[in-house]
Amino acid sequence: MSEMKIKAARKAVEYVKDGMILGLGTGSTTKFAVEEIGKLVSNGYDLVGIPTSIETEKQARSLNIPLTELECVDRIDLTIDGADEVDPNFNLIKGLGGALLREKIVAYYSVNEIIIVDESKIVNQLGTRVSLPVEVTQFSHKKTKESIEKLGCVAQLRGSESPFITDNGNMIYDCKFEGISDPYDLALKLNSIPGVVENGLFLDLASHVVIGTKNETKVLEKKAY
């Protein structure tokens, strides 16, 4: 499995050019990409990163990758990030690592968003392999849960002994839908519930998907319409 992730990460980093501002995603796949970006910096590339989590920030600092904040740049040239599910329209579920909010903000401001996954993440319909992470405020989270469940899912608070708290001080409900037939409609409905901060549906944000398989690394590029 790691081998497939490494292959996908290395292929994505081939898109990094000297002088770029990079969004640095989060997760076990992206970790390999950040490692490769660190090597480019050691080799003299002038790169600046914007991390999507405290975990990635720590890794980037340990590799001496120069960092900045989103407010300090006009655009992000390229973000490399992982995903938990990828559908045939390049729509995604993200957030099993808890970083969905910052990841979505960074993706929104990125000219290109390359998603790196192993083949197990490819699905025909979102919501069939994993639950959908939804970040909510701590205040009144049980009420928020009730409203989320009215949309047709079972919502489970993340964290066994104590609740998982995100880098932004919020909680996450993992919402099990039996497949998501209209992700656009669901994303709108979720984000209109007070208390929902963001949901893990990443719609029309990925420009490329790099899939590591046992035998090869496939690069899919979304065509502009």
Ligand SMILES: O=C[C@H](O)[C@H](O)[C@H](O)COP(=O)(O)O
């Ligand atoms: O919050 C976490 C992110 O969305 C990750 O990019 C996603 O969960 C994929 O992580 P991994 O590469 O570890 O499977």
